[in-house]
Amino acid sequence: MRDTELELSVVVPMYDEEEVLPIFFERMRPVLDGLDVRYEVLAVDDGSRDATASLLLAATAHWPELRLVRLLRNSGHQAALSAGFRRARGAYLVTIDADLQDPPEVIAELLAAAREYDVDVVYGVRSDRSSDTWAKRTTARMYYRLMGRLVGKDIPFDAGDFRLVSRRVVDAVNQLPEDGRVFRLVIPWLGFPSTQVRYVRAGRAAGTTKYGPGKMLRLAFDSVTAFSAAPLRLATWLGLLGGLLSGMFVIGALFIKLSGRSIPGWTSTVLAVSVIGAIQLLCLGLLGEYVARLFQSSQKRPQFLVGYDSLDDKGHQARTEESVNS
The missing domain is CATH 3.90.550.10 (Spore Coat Polysaccharide Biosynthesis Protein SpsA; Chain A)
Structure with missing residues (x-):
């Protein structure tokens, strides 16, 4: 009191x-x-x-x-x-x-x-x-x-x-x-x-x-x-950016293939996988932070x-x- x-x-x-x-x-x-x-x-x-x-x-x-x-x-x-x-x-x-x-x-x-x-x-x-x-x-x-x-x-x-x-x-x-x-x-x-x-x-x-x-x-x-829910929105925008970059890589690969200028190599593949993988891991990490808070709140400790x-x-x-x- x-x-x-x-x-x-x-x-x-x-x-x-x-x-x-x-x-x-x-x-x-x-x-x-x-x-x-x-x-x-x-x-x-x-x-x-x-x-x-x-x-x-x-x-x-x-x-x-x-x-x-x-x-x-x-x-x-x-x-x-x-x-x-x-x-x-x-x-x-x-x-x-x-x-x-x-x-x-x-x-x-x-x-x-x-x-x-x-x-x-x-x-x-x-x-x-x-x-x-x-x-x-x-x-x-x-x-x-x-x-x-x-x-x-x-x-x-x-x-x-x-x-x-x-x-x-x-x-x-x-x-x-x-x-x-x-x-x-x-x-x-x-x-x-x-x-x-x-x-x-x-x-x-x-x-x-x-x-x-x-x-x-x-x-x-x-x-x-x-x-703030801004990180969740950031994850959404990063996902859209990753999708856009993936689409650009696909279009570029098809263009090169159809023009007959296809060059064997792994640089573009590694670059694409690295960019998209990094974005996915970042988004999962941001989502994990919010899920962790919900989990801790549900425990009511x-x-x-x-x-x-x-x-x-x-x-x-x-x-x-x-x-x-x-």
Whole structure:
């Protein structure tokens, strides 16, 4: 049940972040304490293999607003965000990564913008990504341009998962029946009033990134297949193109044969088979992505399972103390 007096929930997905946690505590707590609002920090441990969970649990003893939510297994960044959305209690919710590339100090600006402009969503937009590698900047630019064409022009360019949303948005997201949601596309798609706060993206405070090329590619596939049927239409057009090329090869072969200029060889045959085979495999791959999503949806397995929530322990402790005092 939501605490109606709680103003802000900060959801932080974490996976093997033991190296950055001391710096995270040092920077995050003064920022939130200085906001002069009741808040909670939901550190969602996504099945970490290192000491992340134990360090967070130890920190809850001297930081009462810190709350550890631990998933039973590694379920992915977006699943950890979903767990945070499900369990957050605040009137506003901020999502931010633990690596401190998105500065916690900007949270105050997000909250101020939401109040000043009376909007439900405030996107943190990266105005400077010079701390990222050239490859990451390039692929990110390609991703946002592709999403803008497929999903719509409402997708904020260079806005990741650092944002503030109101309780109305949280409730709307939680009511969506789909699994495997991509938050940077779902939230703009909902259409709530929004604004932006621009900031400079910093380098990672400590440790190494857990979001490698494979996960980035998976995010791109999930983004496309979850929000657009364009790849299916692409498969159709590629099939038509393959048919057209095949027809041209047949006409050319008949013309050469009838004119008596037939030259024995295999180049044209190999070329034709290669082109058509490549198109067919691509189309099958695109269809397979959609069939896989349908298969996963039909299984109705939960996207994540929560194994532990430190708030439950606090509630149990409070009820025990009340019982003893009475």
